[in-house]
Amino acid sequence: MLQGWVIVGTSFAYLGLLFAIAYYADRRADAGRSVIASPYIYSLSLGVYATAWTFYGSVGRAAADGVGFLPIYIGPTLMIALWWVVMRKIIRISKRNRITSLADFIASRYGKSALLGGLVTIIAVVGILPYISLQLKAVSNSFSIVLQYPHIIMPAKVGAMPVLQDTALWVALILAAFTIVFGTRHLDAAEHHEGMVAAIAFESLVKLLAFLAVGVFITFGIYNGFGDVFDRAAAVPKLNAMMTPLEGVAGGYASWMWLTILSMLAIMFLPRQFQVAVIENVDEKHLNKAIWLFPLYMIAINIFVLPIAFGGVLHFPAGSVDADTFVLTLPMAEKQELLALLVFIGGLSAATGMVIVETIALSTMVCNDLLMPILLRQPWLKLNQRKDLTGLLLGIRRGAIVLVLLLGYLYFRLAGEAYALVSIGLISFAAVAQFAPAVFGGIFWKGGTRRGALCGLLAGFGVWLYTLLLPALARSGWLPIGLLEHGPFGIELLNPQQLFGLTRLDHITHAMIWSMIANTGAYVIASLWGVQSADEHRQASLFVDVFKQGGERGEARFWRGTASVPDLYRLLARFVGSASAVSTIDDYTQSKGPQYRENPLQADAEFVHHVEMQLAGAIGAASARIMVASVVKEEALTVDEVREILDEASQVVVYSHRLEQKSRELEAATAELRIANERLTELDRLKDDFISTVTHELRTPLTSIRAFSEILLDDPKIELAQRKNFLGIITKETARLSRLINQVLDLSKIESGAAEWQESSVDMKELVADTVAGMSQLFQEKNVRLDADLPERVPAVTADFDRIVQVLLNLLSNAIKFCDRDHGEVRVALTEHDACLQVAVCDNGPGIGAEDHAAIFDKFRQGGDTLTGKPQGTGLGLHISRHIVERFGGKIWAESRPGQGACFYFTLPIAATPAPAQGGNT
């Protein structure tokens, strides 16, 4: 039997367990071994999105229209794919500016405007009240139902009950007390609540397991799996309509789409989501895993919604049991005591998770962005002279928690019965969606102004009040219902649910369309036609360009003025306590080095900025600004000056980029120059070598010519035979001299690139045969045998005919010179080798030493011993040949072993596309 004390006892035991987890996590955090520094905990804590609304309400909605609950989870799945870009930016901005809440974020973006922060806080509180009332309704209803076990009796209407006997009130008060103990035990300058995050992650697990347990029980325990449930449902006309619900029971596709958009915005701008996703984020990298883990969580908690909904409708007579309670009443009807208790605890965990995070987020907003900026400006309160304000801050927050929960209860009493759970939640979604233009515009568009954000929020919130809150109150009987039927004062066009005659939409879609038009329109128009103050301009640039800036000093450049360190210390101490203030300032001055020790009383811009950031972490950006301004003599910067500083910074960036590029270019140019210089030096050396060699080579024949000429001149009586001999030598040497000069000229032309090349398609067989025939006379004279080994036909090559003949002649005349004196033999062969034609000229002379194989192709290098042996050529022939062959893409080399003759080879690449006519030319 589930008796009252069992249920209450289990509930408190569960809350106690939560507290123990939080306490443990806080202790671990203090010890520096955080338990929440994990992407899995981060993803689970995002599961705070699934509240009692998900736990009980999804089934209620599914029983009514089949698919209507799905966009609320598909929307976040789509949005979270964009988190890689959007949420990362928001987290980075928030960390850099020490943002403490959504209101702080918006206020800070638009020039640290206290007015804007206050407005956002009011919208958030008013907008979230229906949502909190939903949690109270769910917990108190489920409590009353489970209390009646084993009978299933729907709870009485709240209005019928005296306030003090209303479970919801007690639930609200207990949750308030629990949240106070949980979230405001001490003041944390960084606004991190590690314990809370750990407890929330645990709650996400509990509600998921409870829901899966009941889902499995109903689908596989009561029925025989998914197919069975859907099968039986199809037999019931009311449920059969839900097999194809779009266009039918669920409204059109417009409804579906707007619900998706609405929940895309909700996952970002619900204060509790902002709290866990941004403020409590300890590492940007946790986003990566959350991007797929969190959608996975949502799909898991939704799998059994439809079977439970259809099962409930099949199980209970129509209208006897509220579909919002099927999750609980089905196990009760099956007499599953423990499962019913587990479901109750699951629902409790869903509701408490939401209430704890939501009220902590809202109380931070109320304290930092609504009350503190007002209180600090009241001279009669003399807050500026109070030594320690930490107590006051905690007091305000605790008060705000109680206030928010009691207001939630009030809404529950006033309007809670008019709608099902899901509709109540959607009203809140529509309220927080109003933050979207100001936040998205704020982080991507520098032009958004404070006035624009104010106008947009006011317009959007106004439309929300008129089209959603007003009808909710009217339906609950607090306003004449005629308002909804005929419009105010009988003006149909102003009907809150059919504004300007826009009909055939459900009330949420209708409200979203009008409020988004009003909000975005006002934001954009007021921004475009307004001017930004210096503060706004600076903040806009800091937010939009957050990835382009450096550390905190980036912001400090905007500050000009004087302040004293003791003043700043006293200021900090009042808000964060003196011990914390001392360590903050000491850490800072120590990290900065000696200049602070030299001048300990004068604070510079960076120091002031640091203190303001620390303060902002405790009391919000707008309040921190007011407080810092009260102790420093600040010179206000004009818009132009801010712009100048920004321009300067961006110019510096551009300039340094340009400088970097220039220096890279310079380096490249220097390297090129160095290479060119080395080449020049080398060429110069070669030229010197060449000239000295050439002059040496010229002198040798000249010397002998001169010597013999002088003999002939001096001695006229020389014998005729002798004279003939001398004249022969002179002629030969002169010929050699002119050959040498021709070759030097030829070489210099080739090397300088001035030589003329006449490329044409050359048939090598013809060329070799002609050359060999032309040389045959000479071979006969020298008594050397010449063998030519030519194939039938070969492909054409592209080359200069005369030049190749020159190469072959050179090789042949070398062969004659070096072949065996008595039994001279020279062999010429033409062969085809991998896309090349190869010509080989082999002799049977003394051969060339291996060390000379490469060197003989150098200038003025000859085979044999040049010192003793008589020079037999100019020493330029092979060098020129190499130039020619390489010019046409070929190679030339020698193969030889001393005593076994030498072979010279050269190759020429076969023309890529030989014309067939040339191939058949022979």
Add this chain to the structure above:
Amino acid sequence: MHETANCEFESDPDRYRAARAAQGGGVDNFEIKAQRLVALCMLGVLLFNYPLLALFNVAATVFGIPVLYAYIFTAWSLLIACMAYVVETKA
């Protein structure tokens, strides 16, 4: 932030790159993943809206489950799988 406040990114592009690299293993890696995720979001918008959704709004069942629900949950799971794949693999 203290130790990093000494010099700014503007004067030190290497540090800027290093900081960007720390976000997700390289500037290019980070950018390409961002683009892939945006593309997946667009795909999701397409999958879960008119007219694709209307194709499955028919009275038929797959393995005993109405086509619409089977489609929504399958497409949803596949979308999440794709997101996990994009995030968890190197670009």
